Amino acid sequence: MKLKPRLFCAFGFGLLAGLAAGKMSDGIAGAASLHTEIQAASGSQEPVFQPLPGSGRKCKISEDVYFTYEFSEKPKMGTVILKVQVFDKSGAKTTPYLIKGRSDMPAMRGAHDSGDVEFKLNRKNDYLMPINIVMPGEWEVRLTFLKDGDPVFFGRINFNV
Numbered sequence: 352m353k354l355k356p357r358l359f360c361a362f363g364f365g366l367l368a369g370l371a372a373g374k375m376s377d378g379i380a381g382a383a384s385l386h387t388e389i390q391a392a393s394g395s396q397e398p399v400f401q402p403l404p405g406s407g408r409k410c411k412i413s414e415d416v417y418f419t420y421e422f423s424e425k426p427k428m429g430t431v432i433l434k435v436q437v438f439d440k441s442g443a444k445t446t447p448y449l450i451k452g453r454s455d456m457p458a459m460r461g462a463h464d465s466g467d468v469e470f471k472l473n474r475k476n477d478y479l480m481p482i483n484i485v486m487p488g489e490w491e492v493r494l495t496f497l498k499d500g501d502p503v504f505f506g507r508i509n510f511n512v
Contacts, residue, residue, distance in 0.1 A: 400493045400507035412496060412504045415440045416447070420494075426510050428484055433492060433508075435470060435478040444476050449497045452480045457491050457509075467495075487512045 403410050406421045416439055423432035433452065439445045450470040456463050463485055470478035484490060489511050496504040 398495075398502065398505045400505045403494075403506045403508050410506060412437075416445070418496075420508065422510075426482070426484060426490065426512050428487070428512065430481050430483050433480045433482055435480075435494070436476075437478070446472060446476050446478075447498060448478075448503070449500075450478050450480075451495045451497070452482075453493045453495075454482045455491055455493075456486075456488055458489060484512050 403420070407419055409417045409419060411417045416437060418435055418437045420433060420435045423434065435450060437445050437448060451467045452465075452470060453467050454463075454465040455461070465483065468480055470480045473479055480492075482490075482492060489509065491510075492508045494504075494506045494508070495502055
């Protein structure tokens, strides 16, 4: 006889948990929908990160400035350094930007997201960012170039490990 009241309580708690989860998912979906409506009404959208050419190739930011990028080594499990060099139209190295990078796996968006990481300048005026590769697969690095606090360029690098 002691089993029946426990079974009844377990069933009751399970039923309540299921109802609460249903209401929570409605709330989450409602909040996401509201966020989309607010975003559409305000005209703000996520920036478009254009695909970048291969390592070492010129990537144009403006008529007067371009950059190149390369990895310290072929990307593999562990930490690899992404180096960005910015040049003016005469080919001289320049550092007019704050560059932020964000690494993640597109197939598992958010699972291995580094968050926005600010590139650091070394003595040679190279922008450097470590990327922690935790599993094999397709990876993406999103670059945002800012000048005076305003974004001026968005690009993305895709690579496989």
